Amino acid sequence: MATKRYQQKIIVLGDSGVGKTSLLNRYVRQEFSQNYRATIGADFLSKEITVDDRHISLQLWDTAGQERFQSLGMAFYRGADCCLLVYDMTNLKSFQSLANWRDEFLKQSSPNDPATFPFIVLGNKSDLVNERVVSEAMAQQWAKENDLILIEVSAKEGKSVEEGFQEGARKAMKRE
Ligand code: GDP
Ligand code: MG
Numbered sequence: 001m002a003t004k005r006y007q008q009k010i011i012v013l014g015d016s017g018v019g020k021t022s023l024l025n026r027y028v029r030q031e032f033s034q035n036y037r038a039t040i041g042a043d044f045l046s047k048e049i050t051v052d053d054r055h056i057s058l059q060l061w062d063t064a065g066q067e068r069f070q071s072l073g074m075a076f077y078r079g080a081d082c083c084l085l086v087y088d089m090t091n092l093k094s095f096q097s098l099a100n101w102r103d104e105f106l107k108q109s110s111p112n113d114p115a116t117f118p119f120i121v122l123g124n125k126s127d128l129v130n131e132r133v134v135s136e137a138m139a140q141q142w143a144k145e146n147d148l149i150l151i152e153v154s155a156k157e158g159k160s161v162e163e164g165f166q167e168g169a170r171k172a173m174k175r176e
Contacts, residue, residue: 006054008172009044009079010165011061013101014086015094016068019124022155023086024062027165032156043075051169058169070104077109082118082172084164087139089123089152090131095139102146118171121150122164127157 012020025031028045044061061080066072083105087094102119111117123139125131136152143150149167153160 007057007059008081008169009059009061010082010084010168010172011076011080011105012084012086013063013067013105015088015091015097015101016065018086018088018091018094019155020067020086021062023084023122023124023153023161023164024060026155026158026161028060030158032158034156049166049169051166051173054173056169056173058165060165070100072108074108077105080105080109080111081175082120082168083109084120084122084168085148086122086124087134088125089134089139090125090128092133095123095134095142098142099146113175116175118168118175119148120164120168120171121148123150123152124155126152126159127154 012024014020022032024045025033028047044059047058047060049056049058061076063072063076085098085101087098098121106114106117121143123134139150151160151164151167153164155161
């Protein structure tokens, strides 16, 4: 039985441009910027939350552009409690990359529980309704086949962003 931990490391993966940094900025700072690529400037952002009456200190890890080369280094993956897999619903390729990101995560972090490790899939840019190419039905089917929770979100509008991260923290908590 693992000791109770009140700190969680959550890492955010997905192709470049899907909105990983924007989602973190929305969640942690309630900010969104259309015009420039916001950089976090640190290895991770912190946020204190409460899930089911438990106080948790989240460490949210973002990439700094190295995801283009899929070379994020061991420190990035080490000890992750949850992984958020992000795609852009206006970009089919980013959706097709999800399985690769999941496999890369499992390979690099080699958790004790690969079959049940908590992943949450976030389909970002739900505000761009007219540009959508990944339907919700198609995404949900893939998620179901892989036994993953999928939530459609918008970093721009803030829609369901809180829910997505909260769900990740809840799943990570159950893992202990
Ligand atoms: P990252 O490379 O995955 O970190 O992606 P960024 O967070 O840098 O976002 C890439 C681009 O997509 C930026 O121009 C963002 O402003 C834009 N973007 C991110 N999230 C959203 C969203 O929810 N809606 C819209 N319309 N644009 C978004
Ligand atoms: Mg980024």
